[in-house]
Structure formats: C-alpha cells, structure tokens
Amino acid sequence: MRTRFVKMLLCMNLFLMCCAKPLPSQTAGFDILIPHIALGGGYRGILYLGDPVGLAQRDVEVSFFDDGGSPLAVRINSGPASASTRLTLSRFEEKGLTLTVDGNSVRTGWVRIRCDRSTKLNASLRFLFAGSGASPTDAVGIFPSGAQRVWYVTVDRSTAGQYTGIGAANPNNRPLEVEFNFYQGAKRVPGTTAVRKTLAPLGHLAIFAHELFPVNFSGVATLEVYGVDGNLSVTALHADAFQYSSLPAHTAVEVWDLAVTDGSGSTVENGTWCWKYNESTGFHGVASVDARRIDLRGSFEGNRFELVRFAGAGDAAGTDLHVYQGTLEAQQDRTMIRGKRLEIGTGGAILRATNFTATRLP
Numbered sequence: 001m002r003t004r005f006v007k008m009l010l011c012m013n014l015f016l017m018c019c020a021k022p023l024p025s026q027t028a029g030f031d032i033l034i035p036h037i038a039l040g041g042g043y044r045g046i047l048y049l050g051d052p053v054g055l056a057q058r059d060v061e062v063s064f065f066d067d068g069g070s071p072l073a074v075r076i077n078s079g080p081a082s083a084s085t086r087l088t089l090s091r092f093e094e095k096g097l098t099l100t101v102d103g104n105s106v107r108t109g110w111v112r113i114r115c116d117r118s119t120k121l122n123a124s125l126r127f128l129f130a131g132s133g134a135s136p137t138d139a140v141g142i143f144p145s146g147a148q149r150v151w152y153v154t155v156d157r158s159t160a161g162q163y164t165g166i167g168a169a170n171p172n173n174r175p176l177e178v179e180f181n182f183y184q185g186a187k188r189v190p191g192t193t194a195v196r197k198t199l200a201p202l203g204h205l206a207i208f209a210h211e212l213f214p215v216n217f218s219g220v221a222t223l224e225v226y227g228v229d230g231n232l233s234v235t236a237l238h239a240d241a242f243q244y245s246s247l248p249a250h251t252a253v254e255v256w257d258l259a260v261t262d263g264s265g266s267t268v269e270n271g272t273w274c275w276k277y278n279e280s281t282g283f284h285g286v287a288s289v290d291a292r293r294i295d296l297r298g299s300f301e302g303n304r305f306e307l308v309r310f311a312g313a314g315d316a317a318g319t320d321l322h323v324y325q326g327t328l329e330a331q332q333d334r335t336m337i338r339g340k341r342l343e344i345g346t347g348g349a350i351l352r353a354t355n356f357t358a359t360r361l362p
Helices: 002-018
Strands: 031-039 043-050 058-066 074-076 084-089 094-100 107-115 122-129 138-142 150-156 163-169 176-184 195-199 204-208 218-225 233-239 244-247 249-251 254-261 267-278 282-289 292-301 304-310 319-331 334-345 350-360
Touching: 031 043, 031 094, 031 122, 031 138, 031 204, 031 233, 043 058, 043 084, 084 094, 107 163, 107 204, 138 244, 150 163, 150 233, 163 218, 195 204, 233 249, 267 292, 267 350, 319 350
Parallel strands: none
Antiparallel strands: 031 107, 031 163, 043 094, 043 122, 058 084, 058 107, 074 094, 122 138, 150 218, 150 249, 163 204, 163 233, 176 195, 176 218, 233 244, 254 267, 254 350, 267 282, 282 292, 292 304, 304 319, 319 334, 334 350
C-alpha cells in the first residue's frame, strides 16, 4: 500500500511538472478573496490581516473592486482614497484596517489580498452599520473564500421577512456566466428555473434569492460557472427584521458519469467520478468503476483534462495505471469531457488506448 501511495505521488508530480501552469486569468493560489464588501450609506468595514507563521516580515497588497470590475477607491484609516494599498506585516503582527468611502451611497464589491506564494496569512472582514448615529447598530463578518466552479448556499425564505443574500466575485480577467438553481432535496423548487447572470471581468454580484424568484422556500441555491473554465468566489448572508448574520458557502462535489468504449463501440468500462476541485491543487476524489471504489487524482489546465487512477481487480493483467486525457466541452445544457483512456504497464509503456466520455451531472 505504501509503495502504491508513493507511486501515485510520483505520477502526479510528473503530471504537474509536465503540464503548463494554471491559466493566468484565474486567481492565483496565493490570493485571498473576500467576496463581498459594503461601504458607504452608513456602512464601514474593518479588514483584519495577521501573520500566524512568524518566519519573516510579509509584504501584502490589498485591492478593491466594485460590481463592474473597476477599481473601488477606499479610504483606509481615514487616509487618501485609493483602490489598492501595499503594507508590511512584521513577524506575528496583526493589523486592522478601517475602510470607508466618500459619499452617502452604498458601494458594494469585493477584496483581493495578494501576498507571496510561500506566505500563510489570516484575513477576515467585518462591516458595520451605524445608521444615523455614531454607534454601530449591526455588524456581520465575512470570511475568505476560495475560487471554485460550483457552490451551494443554504436559503431560508420561509416567510417574507427572511432574506438570504448571495455575494459572488469574479477573480478572472474575463466575464463569467453564472447559473443559479434552487432545490428542495433532489427536486427543483416549484416555480423556479435556471437563471444566468453575467459577472464582468473582476466584477461582483450581490443579490437576494427572492430577487431571482419571488417565492418563499427553504432549501439550497447552487451557483455554477457556465462554460468550460473559470472559477468564482462566493459568500452568503441571512437577514431578518433584526440583524444580518453570515452564512457559509460550500464547495460542491462534482459528479460525472463515465463510459469507455473500444474500437468497435462496445462499452469496456462504466462508472462514476466524484471529486472536489481546487484550482491550486487540482482535484481529488473517488471513482466507482464497475462497482469498485478507486481513488483518483487529476487537474484541469484551461479546457485540457487529465486524471490518473491505479488499476485494480477486474482490470486487464499487466496494467498498472489508467490515465484519462481529454478536452472539456460545453454542449447546450451539459458539460462533457471527451478523450482517450491510456492503460499504462508497470514499465511505463502504453498497452492500450480507448475512447472515453464523461458527462457532469447537474
């Protein structure tokens, strides 16, 4: 077992070295994203940054973007308005930056915190509402979010006085089309359909669930990037007549139906892939292949796809690895991968190459 684990690591390291680096239009793995901020109109924010490692001082860049993806000019600690600032954290230092904007209108957007790839940084945001007085009457915290393709958020709209707000940020330098769906259990909420919203490059969307569909329900909202690539950052808030509270947005598990066919068109493998995707480390999960459970690893690079799993009982004799290489395609209302399954022998030779298709389930 240990030998097989080491071989898997070596195989994946080789795969990562041979593949091109992730698309530069996607947020880098060392960026920290705060997917929602509200300033002005009685709101102010406090951004907390801290160094939990203490190895050396850290250089940090903080940038602010509005809904349209344009730089958002923010005053930090009552200083000059700027859409970006650079600061240094000494060993174990923590800083709180008070954020305000000029004018009386509420401005919404998101925050990108960029630091050195080797840096581990703690970050969180709290924004406060003072209303007409000086003392805050409400406050809510926003935690950092990763960038993924699929998210789900718990929605509570059981009565007209309950509100679930969703904040989504596009960290890509190109537009993203995001599809919203609402479910109760495995069924779509009656009276709702899929709705797509376009986020501008580096743009942001803040919307209440009832603004998409004016129905009362408790269930789940899913957000999915519609297309072959691109990720987004998501958070959620719940509001009632008294206060706001933060809600976690969860990364969704992707499920794909797999079929491998030989040259005559006969099916030689049926199964299901199930994984969680992370743009920095690729994806990991399990494959259910002909009723067998097998671990898998892989990655996307643009619309190129590669997955590796060990051969197991029931696979052809002499086969050590299966490598699936293909291309991601968007076809109307579904996403597919088409390519070749390579059967690799213990000496590294390709024993057989067969066609495969995988279809992502909704």
